[in-house]
Amino acid sequence: MTTLWFRRRLDDALSSTVVSIAVIASITAGAMIAATQADGYLVFIIALVAINVIVAVGLNVLWGLSGQISFGHVGFFAIGAYTTAIAMNAGWSFWLALPAAGVLSALIGGLLAIPALRVSGPYLAMMTIAFAFIVENIAIEWRAVTGGQNGIAGFPSPELFGRMFFEMEMALLGCIVAGVSLLAYLFLSRGNWGQAMRAVQDSEVAAQSVGLAPLRIKTVAFVVSALLTGLAGAMFAPLQMFISPGSFPFFQSILFLLAVVVGGAGTLIGPVIGCLIVVLLPELLSGLAEYRLLFFGGLMLGVLLAAPRGIAGTFASLLAAEDPSTAVPSSRSLEDIVGVNNRGAPLVVEGIGISFGGVRAAHDVGFTAEPGKVTSVIGPNGAGKTTVLNMIGGYYRPDQGTIALDHNIAGRPAWAVSRAGIARTYQTTQLFEELSVIDNILIAGRRGKLGSILGALPDAAARQQAQDLLVFVGYGGPLARKAGALPHVDKRLVEIARALATRPQVLLLDEPAAGLGQTDKTALSVLLAQIAAAGIAVIVVEHDMGLVMGVSDKIVVLDAGTPICTGTPAQVRTDPGVRRAYLGDDTFTGRPRETAWSGERLAVLTTDKLGAGYGAAPVLSGVSISVDPGEMVALLGANGAGKSTMMRSISGLHRPVEGSVLLDNEDIGRSPAHTIAASGLALVPEGRQVFPEMTVRDNIRLGAYSRKDVDVEAEIEAQLRRFPRLAERADSRAGVLSGGEQQMLAIARGLIASPRIILLDEPSLGLAPAIVRELYDALADLRDEGVTILLVDQMAMLALDVADRAYVLDTGRVVGQGNTKDLQNDAGIEAAYLGSAAE
Amino acid sequence: MIASTLITGLGLGAMYGLLALGFHITYAVSKTVNFSQGASMMFGAVMGYTFSVTLGWPVLLAFPAALGCCAILGLAIEFFLVRPFVARGSEAWLMATVAGGIVLENMVLFTFGKEPRNLPSVLAQEPISLFGAGAYPLQIVIPVVGITIAFALTWLQRSTRAGQAMLATVQRPEAAQLVGVDTRAVIAIAFAISAVFAGIAGLLIAPLFNVSASMGTIFGIKAFAAAILGGISSAWGVMIAGLLYGCIEALTTAYLGSGYTQIVSFSLVILVLATVPNGLFGRAAVNKV
């Protein structure tokens, strides 16, 4: 406790801006004093390090903050150097040439950014490589200006107040510029722009939804890095007194990048450490002569392997201590915290539609969302709900129709839509995972207005607003915690708070209840009502009918991309069309086993005190279940109870796990998924996961991948007979099958392995009722044939119909088990765990 | 002039295409590449020379042995330079593979020797006449081999168990594990195949060119340009882009002059990516949130 306290105090003290400035100042001053004392060679090396630091700081903005890679920065370095050399030969003063070089480099950086930043990853890497080669070749060919291969020499030394600039003066100048660039980085990275760049690096999609224009922010990062690199090049020329294309080999680009990576990308001091290593190490190795590069390459590999986050990053994480303070609410009213400034116009959606590759995903969708009301959009999976949300949010551009909030915003980019007053959350939360909780809120609060690139910081009022929002949504954890480390529920809450921070008139929520337990769902309902009460038009897309019916003022029902009914919950509930399309025939039940199962209790599959989790948060703890040969066992529980994690842990997709998993007495708890599959356990995964580019036949054949001794073709035919729908489409690509067909395919792919046990994860998810019935008939057939099955399904009642026995999970623990007959009649269990799912 | 130029361009382009196929195959299964693909190419040529000339083995033994060495190299690259970084979610494999290339190149420099050597081949001694232009038979063989390998790769992927396992890993890595495919092994094998393709390119080009420690670097970079140009996700795309890239280089040299070759070809890369961000034959991923 005391050490932690001490570490936190140390951490706080040292990470304050004042201390950081003092550190930069003392490093700079130290280097400058060294430059005035040391011998000429060392002075020259100090100058080289300083120049490299300037480049590395620039690259750190690009790579560390905005996450963009460049293998072409030697091109900007060369542009800076050549500009200075040419300008000084033409009689310019160095003091004019230096900024000119920076500006020219920045301009070219901006030009290159236009095409380059539309692509990412290896494509961006290639663009920058191409840029470096083009610069090199122009330097070679444009001989009249650049002196060609033999370069430029003889430019005068810079001069200031009559003092000629030789290596010592250049070293001093380099140290000052490097120090200033470090300071600039400090302010940039702690200010709004730095947070915005990190946000864009974490999730461009989410960045847009809080009003940040990713292309603009990435371009700024690129231009800043080009500017600094150009300035560094401008100082390189007079230091060297001679430049030629050979002074700027492509390899240098990699060394620049290496300095950032080795030092620690996204850290303040990392580039300094990296440059010390990248510049000094070759000098220390110079006595090795021809073996220098060999050793240098080997040592670099060693450093990369030993300190993957860079040296500064690794040290930093070793000393990390989180500030545990939580949000402190002010006494402001709810209206004041989340209220809309001017309770304005409703959101009017008229006739919007979109097609993807000829497939109509949504068509002629229209509704009005009133301020102060909750409007829900529901419909079976694939009805186009999220597509509609994406069109409103600006993520998709609708082919036709209007979306009006005072004026038409259809087709505007997402960041512009956000600035117009429409905020949103996502099906899978899209937080800025590397940012702290409070920073997630603060950056959203800017609504894209980032202020001065250096140092614009959120003020106390903004911080209080962020804390109020977090308290309001019910987040009680540390403000400084990284969003990526939050448990699922908190992620949802923080995402809602972030959306509210943009002061929206309209709030779009995409499946906010997914993965929440019943208590959290109830809290969510209250929250949604409060948000609406503050004057915001709330639009919810949600599967959980209990929540939807309870919270909505108006419901829009979509089917196959078109609205089929709009009305109050009561109207929708009773609408026969809605019942047919959405709820299906509710008299349908699964076919139970004719005579109760009575096999041997010789478990095929046993888990003993199985535990698993993601990072710090355990999802499963001490789960013990068993499945006997020929038995069908259901695993039930609300969303987020850990059912899928259980399936993934058993099948080997999730590692490591605690406890043991026995398949016929053989412990498979440490085995990788592919060996488990080969030893006779087949998982039909959630979302089917068919191989979309392969034919149906090839998909099934792959299921028999681990079987060597059989006539696979005959087995494929057998599976096609079992699923006649598949037989019709045996040679189609699996990607074009309907959801139901894909599910059957996934089951066939599991069955052909002739497994000792087959695990089914959410087989009915997103399927039309008619298909669910067909699917459950097939499952009942399998059960009657004696296949051992472990089933997870949202449609708990249906699962209980067909299964022999069931376990009930809640928050990662077994809370109930028994015969399905008994469980079906257990009202308590139904209410607590199946209530919403059995709707 | 055009026939002769195209022969040059196609020979060169097929070599780029082979190296680019190597980029493609590892990228498809793991979203990583060996940035020192050029060094693998050099390694293939150097081992081919060592076995066939220095040790005097017959070509039919020496070349497969050289390619076997390439495969081992590929496995080593994946194991030491890529996997540790991918496991940590780091992108430092970019730098690690570059560093690996430097180490390999310098090791070869001190063992194989500093001067370029000639790898003799009966196909590169007597020029033949083709469409009124002289050509070494090997210059015709290279594009044929390149296209055949692209064909064979496609066929193997569609028709063999191992190929299907690879496709499965590309399309749905988790589902592939669930049917018993060891996806880690598939990725390792992809790196081995990638290095073998590079080795084939090296062995094919060496008799026309030479064998030296530094022969591969620039080819590797240009092949990467071709892979990106073709849209790295498509096997045929990268082979065709390789051929195109070679022809563009040769045509620029022939009609504009050699000083413009790199400026034109690299500018073209930027222009193409600016207009088609997924490359000429790459497929855009449908974005979902």
Place this chain on the structure above:
Amino acid sequence: MNLNTRYTLRHLAAREVIAAAGVMILSLLAPIQASAQETIKIGLIASLSGPSSKSGEAITRGMTLAIEEINAEGGVLGKPLELLRRDDENNPGKGLTAARELIQREKVAVLFGGLQTPVSLAIVPYVNQVKRPFMGPWAAGTPITQNGADPNFVFRVSAVDELVDVALVDRAVTVHGSKNPGLVLINNPWGESNERGLLAALESKGLPHAGIEKIEASDVDVVPQLTRLREAGADTLFMVANVGPSAQVMKSLERMDWNVPVVSHWGPAGGRFSELGGPRAETVEMIQTFTFSGTQTEKGEAVLAGLQNLFPEIETAADVTPAVGIANAYDAMHLTALAIENAGSTAGEAIREGYYAIESYDGLVKRYQQPFTPDNHDALGPDDYVFTNFVAGEIIPID
């Protein structure tokens, strides 16, 4: 990825400070060599890695042999010579850094170096500034020695591109009757330097040219470039390129079936040109300052024996490649030893005067008479150039 090990952005600087401190301490502890050996240090900066490393090795061998001989005779000024080598990676920036290190840290008496002209050009202003003699055994760019500095501390025992180019043009005109020669040049500083030289030499003869084509070391096939020259009516080719690309030119000529005389700078001599260049290789006429093959002087025999003794991997004269590099470096080292001896100290100014004071020296390339004067810092001149070609893998002077 383990979320626990991540850290919060707000707290970056704290840990970095400690990290930085660690690295600063480490770098301060960096070994600083302070050996007080009683030797006279000679520095060499050359490409020791990468594509040009063979030439760097040749210079090393020539100097090493000379130093062995000198030290066996008791050294210079009573002290043995010691060779310190640095790799410049063909990068002028690295070359300059290495020059500063060798001169300021290691206090070398004389600095040798520069394979590529730009590396030498980058070092020249610096050595003149700190008044330290700089001896060039290879790079042939004219402005290296004629650099306009006074006093000039740069000396050279090597060919001079301008003069070589005059000799090449002479040969093409007198022997091949060339009226419209074409230029095939490697796309590097050496090629560009010779482009200037050749154009100047052609202009002084009043000759036009059929075109200037650049080739890259990575060009697999140079037919497109050569086709342009053929279509422009070239009747002779001037070739300036290292072994590899030169071989590519010869293979492409063979492919095109174009029988055109090729007059070359000394590049092909750097390696196994006849192995690489195919049947045409032996037709190339190339300029040399020295060859170990053919009729050999007594000195040549002795040096070859000495080399074989020092470097067992050398078996025949054909293994001594590039011979010019070895010979130039060998002679340059001996001349430098004489200069230091003349100077009586290792003061830079004194050694510079010491070079002028060399009256004669019986070297490997030739017998030097007053090799350096204040007006001429090049020990070799047009009279020392000889045209050769490959015969059965050996470089033989053409009659």
